[in-house]
Amino acid sequence: MWIPTEHEKYGVVIASFRGTVPYGLSLEIGDTVQILEKCDGWYRGFALKNPNIKGIFPSSYVHLKNACVKNKGQFEMVIPTEDSVITEMTSTLRDWGTMWKQLYVRNEGDLFHRLWHIMNEILDLRRQVLVGHLTHDRMKDVKRHITARLDWGNEQLGLDLVPRKEYAMVDPEDISITELYRLMEHRHRKKDTPVQASSHHLFVQMKSLMCSNLGEELEVIFSLFDSKENRPISERFFLRLNRNGLPKAPDKPERHCSLFVDLGSSELRKDIYITVHIIRIGRMGAGEKKNACSVQYRRPFGCAVLSIADLLTGETKDDLILKVYMCNTESEWYQIHENIIKKLNARYNLTGSNAGLAVSLQLLHGDIEQIRREYSSVFSHGVSITRKLGFSNIIMPGEMRNDLYITIERGEFEKGGKSVARNVEVTMFIVESSGQTLKDFISFGSGEPPASEYHSFVLYHNNSPRWSELLKLPIPVDKFRGAHIRFEFRHCSTKEKGEKKLFGFSFVPLMQEDGRTLPDGTHELIVHKCEENTNLQDTTRYLKLPFSKGILLGNNNQATKATKESFWITSFLCSTKLTQNGDMLDLLKWRTHPDKITGCLSKLKEIDGSEIVKFLQDTLDTLFGILDENSQKYGSKVFDSLVHIINLLQDSKFHHFKPVMDTYIESHFAGALAYRDLIKVLKWYVDRITEAERQEHIQEVLKAQEYIFKYIVQSRRLFSLATGGQNEEEFRCCIQELLMSVRFFLSQESKGSGALSQSQAVFLSSFPAVYSELLKLFDVREVANLVQDTLGSLPTIVHVDDALQAVKLQCIGKTVESQLYTNPDSRYILLPVVLHHLHMHLQEQKDLIMCARILSNVFCLIKKNSSEKSVLEEIDVIVASLLDILLRTILEITSRPQPSGSTMRLQFQDVTGEFVACLLSLLRQMTDRHYQQLLDSFNTKEELRDFLLQIFTVFRILIRPEMFPKDWTVMRLVANNVIITTVLYLSDALRKNFLNENFDYKIWDSYFYLAVIFINQLCLQLEMFTPSKKKKVLEKYGDMRVTMGCEIFSMWQNLGEHKLHFIPALIGPFLEVTLIPQPDLRNVMIPIFHDMMDWEQRRSGNFKQVEAKLIDKLDSLMSEGKGDETYRELFNSIIPLFGPYPSLLKKIERETWRESGVSLIATVTRLMERLLDYRDCMKMGEVDGKKIGCTVSLLNFYKTELNKEEMYIRYIHKLYDLHLKAQNFTEAAYTLLLYDELLEWSDRPLREFLTYPMQTEWQRKEHLHLAIIQNFDRGKCWENGIILCRKIAEQYESYYDYRNLSKMRMMEASLYDKIMDQQRLEPEFFRVGFYGKKFPFFLRNKEFVCRGHDYERLEAFQQRMLNEFPHAIAMQHANQPDETIFQAEAQYLQIYAVTPIPESQEVLQREGVPDNIKSFYKVNHIWKFRYDRPFHKGTKDKENEFKSLWVERTSLYLVQSLPGISRWFEVEKREVVEMSPLENAIEVLENKNQQLKTLISQCQTRQMQNINPLTMCLNGVIDAAVNGGVSRYQEAFFVKEYILSHPEDGEKIARLRELMLEQAQILEFGLAVHEKFVPQDMRPLHKKLVDQFFVMKSSLGIQEFSACIQASPVHFPNGSPRVCRNSAPASMSPDGTRVIPRRSPLSYPAVNRYSSSSLSSQASAEVSNITGQSESSDEVFNMQPSPSTSSLSSTHSASPNVTSSAPSSARASPLLSDKHKHSRENACLSPRERPCSAIYPTPVEPSQRLLFNHIGDGALPRSDPNLSAPEKAVNPTPSSWSLDSGKEAKNIADGGKLISPPVPPRPTQTASPARHTASVSPSPAGRSPLKGSVQSFTPSPVEYHSPGLVSSSPVLSGSYSSGISSLSRCSTSETSGFENQVNEPAAAPPGSEEPVRKESKTPPPYSVYERTLRRPVPLPHSLSIPVTAEPPALPPKPLAARSGHLENGTRRTDPGPRPRPLPRKVSQL
16 A cells, blocks of 8 residues: 655665556656655655656665655655755756767867866765765865866856855845845856965976086075065075086975965066076086095086066966076176176176076965965975065964074185185084084075085185175074074185185174174174184183174274274074064063153154064053053053054054954953053043144044953953952943043034044044944943944034045944844844935935945845844835935936946946845835835825836846846846736736826836836746756746736736727737747737737727737847847747637637738738748858848848838848848849839938938939949949949939049940950859748748859759758759658758740840850840750650650749849749650751851851861761761651651651751851861861761752752852742741750760760761860850850760760659660750750641750750850760760770860850851741740831840849759750741731730839830841841840830730839838
């Protein structure tokens, strides 16, 4: 049976449990579980990480832990009772765990590894805490380490700052908000600002001395030297080096490492130097022979210097190499370091051995204990400590030192009968009174143990040596008395024996007879002469002699004869035990000289402070002893001395001696009667304050009052103890009188001089310290009343000088912080005074920082939820006094501009934060009663209104994100909790007082605005929190957004008819709230929308305002978000907004205004989808098509559906910027045209907008025109630029602005030059289908045509698209996808190349127009694109596959022409037609004939420098014909069987026959031209071609042309034969325009491309070998690059054969049976060679669909007729031209050698230098593949000369490339030559079935051209009927003018010229 558990409530899983039993709960190791019930070894409960799922688990899998249970029962909460640090650690590590893995995924390796180390460290520390064996101190240390690491990790991971108190997390509910703020601030500060260390240490490690010729041991001495004061500031660090220059004791680091400690910040400056002196130990001269002398001397070697400033960069300096210098003359050795520092180069130079000293130096910061912790390894290995000279800046009370520093300065000696000066060595001993030498008390420096004697270095031949060597003598105090130092002087001989001869000595006693030590300073000692063998062991013999010249006069004159020789030393005592001061000694021995007491007390002020603090206790005993002795006489003197000592301890140097004084008062002070004298003297001073002239001494007394009171109180306590509490009343009276005097002096106003107010300030600053002393004698209330009276006596006049005001406030502050204030009784007495002063200062806005601190302390003491009566009363007082002023202060300081300095800004933020915390504390502690009292206290409605407005404004400020640092979530949640509680209280007041007739819009608006921004706060969006954080917040505060949402709803319902005031103003804010993905909140908010629409409908009959506001808000939300992830979440929820909840749609459907409501929601939803896409796209880094497409979609939506002009123009400029960034200059120009077309040439003033200044409409339009021209120029779209140049020139001309007109005409001219001179690449066009639901809305299940970049081929484009859509799958076929793909939850991309079909053929068909000009018309203003797919119909004839091979031709029509405002536009309509094999054959032949004629013409007019293209073309056609090419067509279509079965094809068969005959005719003429120009080395080939041609003619059954054709020869301008014109009816395009032949696919020499036809021939290989390439147009030889077939092009620009041999699976082509599969079906997607539709003017049977290719090409689909063959460059490798590659390779090999190297593929433009003629093949009849009949027309001469010859329409551009991929090739070809029949009527029947573009579409406003003005294009001269008028020249403009009328024809019909969109006068944009 399951029993509820009593004690087993909480546990940790110690082994994973799978939960495979029924009702089992699966658990992972480490999970924490809460246990509800138990039964037979099983528990039932849940894992805390997922409390909703409950289940059972074995009890053995869980380790139980102690926990306490809150609210027992169903909703009980279990809290583990373990140490809170452990709890925090556990939960934090769990949170980190998941984030840590994410770091790995995001590839943030550095943080990943650092966090891993920290987590391991924390786990290790956690173990130590859990074991529980740590001492209290160690536990504190471990917790400190844990919290430091937790904070570091939280900061790195962007988690919240955790408030802590003594390492434990704080519950914000348990402390006041001001205290919480302080904790947060403290932790934040700690994190931000590293504390400047006041103490610094220099670590020195000696590495080695690098020198070429050492050979002697060395001593190295480091010290710090102050070059400013010219003195050493540290002791010395001394170490010995061996003969190799390495430390002598490498195993003892303390011997070669030292730490120079206790450097103050003042010592880190550039004139402090590290000096290194090096002494060698060896022979006198460095170069002496080894055996010259065996005695070792200390001799100078060198010196190095380094400024400490060089180490301040903060980096560790490893192994610095210091240069070692030597002085030029040895006598200057003592100051060599100064010379080096001063750079006196003449006095020193580098050492002869060029030595370098390798040392490691590092500056460490912090106190020595901190350094020991942080650099424990340094200390554990050992390091010597080098102190500063003398005491450090701060003297510690317990410090024991007794060091005497002696500097051996210099000597003056006589020659001593020698001819040269002596080599003097000084030896020093310390001798005690008994005559024994003291052992081991001479220290050369740290790093070396002390020695018993010292030997100076020796200067060669110098009778006035200067040493300046510093020694330390750490002699114990007890040895000091009677000891002396003896110096012995010896001459060191350099002779062989090298003996040292004694010649004199000096001595100096350490202590004088009166007990004073040797005074500091320089002493000149007498050198007493002596013999070499004199024994100085007996000290009595010389101690009676005089020792110093300073005291000679007093002694006998015996020794005066020796005074010529002198020896100087400097001494400096650093002792805490001994004194050199006689006055100090006199004072301490006052009883021996009572008469000197007055003098001693007077001199006390002159004694050095360090001497006084050394003997502090003795001095104080002396003073109170004198006071007891004779208080009348010495009372005031002793008082003054006591004041002096007390104030001395205020000095920072002696600050640490205060505890010594406190200990003295507590334990040693015995003056039980002293209090009377002290009170008396103190009162006397206070009474004199107001009259005294000089206040300095009185101020000193007032400064010392804290300790004076301590002495008074202790003395009184001692007296009470001794007497049993006598004279208590008298004592109270004395104190009362003293404070009366104080109150009187405080109440005085300072008149004139500020001395009095200074004294008042001094008193106030030290008065609060007295409270605690008074509390020792009086009860709390008494003291509180005394203090209240004293503080209350301050003058309250505001104009008292500011300094005193500040001090008054500080005094109040200290009062609040004092022990007195913590007691509730005294607090209630003092609070009014405190509040009074605070109110005064806040009103003046003075000393805000101090006010904030005081207020914080006030609230810290009033603990939250303490409902004690006293606290409630205090809150009453504070609310009445401060709430209003507090609100005003916060408003005031937050509206000020923030100061600029960083420290100032920090202070500013602090003070704001503290005031805010105070306000929140106050509001949190207010109860219902307080709120009621507050609201009742307002006398009028205006006052209440002002208060509510004020508090709402303050709340809005508190909610600002910048109010607290971003990781202060705890603080924000507390603040929000307080705000929502207060708002709930105040909303009642709002309802009661400001509704109905008292309605106040401003206050209600303020309320709603506050509520909205409250809900939208980032810190309340729980969806973004981790599950554990979310759970904690919900447990503590619930979802505050929902609470506030309900409050909004309830208040809205109360408004009634006043709701209309808030429509539409509140729509935006409420929409923001509704976007929050919180179902409950939406449930509450959505009805408000419905209500708004309802009220708006009632008021105005529609809700246009609602709609406008909604749309504006959506757009602004977008621009505000700027990459913020939360907005993505919000926008995703707009659809559900109108969806499953109490859906707005459902509510609206019940209303009368249903339709308009539903339409509004549909519009908003559509806009939202677009905005969502826009938002997503804009998040990506680089500019890509997606961003541009998205912006275009949104821009069009604003224009067409919403008609919001300003938004439209904004997005035009966003799109323009995107284009410029992507360098799409043409598109940028078109985009700017959109705005340009909204403007007129008028003088209407326009306001400042975006980046445009205030200007007239004319000026802005001019500016736009110039910008657009510049972009067209950069985009090489010069023809469009010319039109705009003309327009703006017209304006300049009309204003007679000839200067600008001239510039504009020059610009126009330059654009014409660029057209003729500059290279222009033709882009390729690609059709892209986006299928699947995962695409953005504007792409989903749509197809587009895209204009490729320069040089971009299919593979590159495909790759680019896949990069833009990384999740997309590329479809490998060109078939239309089915519904499953459309509905798939994925992204599919279908990409293949398409061919552009120019609408206007007039320029393209014109003879002699250079290709530079034609190239523009081929690829600009294109609406229509096409691609072909071959397939077999019926059974396939294996012998002749042409019989059944059809072509499916797809035409795509775009919504706008390319290029336009985007590189891609959507396909509006697609048409699919099928072309029969016969139609295809006709098309192929027409193309090939046209190509031949073009090449022949070019050759004749010498446009080709190289005849190879013609050679190859002839070879290709003749060779194919001979080997069965054309004969395949004969077999297929001329057989009786075909003619009978297809009677309707009679005309077409006749046409095919004519074309074959025409081809033979052209070939014959071509061979004649070829013979004329063929070079000698190619004659054999020519001969072979002629032979083959006759074979071909015979195979066609042709003997003579006249026999076959009764027609005159075709007239070539250069004399070629001409066929009768009547036989060639004109072929017109379905658009009614002329189609110029572009390029035929038959251009490749290897006609044997397809394995199905045995068309390969030896000749083709030969041509290949000769020319090294296939045919190419003249540009190939002119080496002009082109985009479509440039030398950069990949395989897809090459011959289709290259890929035709690839297996079909690789190409993913539509399936075909048997062997033709891979060589045919791929043809559907071939790039450039894709044909335009074949077009005929005569009626055609619907069944006749396709024209087919030349037989020689295996009836495979071929290229666009508008592309002439030379345009298609071919891969130069001959083997790629045929499937039969082995054979071809062999042919090449057989050929022996290549006559010319292969030329890479070349440009596509057919730019002929001279005018070339395009002849057109004759043909009897033509059929259109389109359904329905079309009649041709001939333009009239009038029309012919009309200026508008070329249709101008904003044609959408596309790009041609090479199919789906380089693996799918080939395409069908199309008829290219057309002639008009002379006698054909000019009008087409009205029933023409050519697709008509829907006129409902708005014309693109950005097109330079008008689509309405299309004209029929006249025929070229050679094909038209002669007319009397002259043949026309080129049209006057590169593009058609906007005039002209439409002819009926097989083209889209427009009802007439489209009206130009009038500029909108909606706005002044």
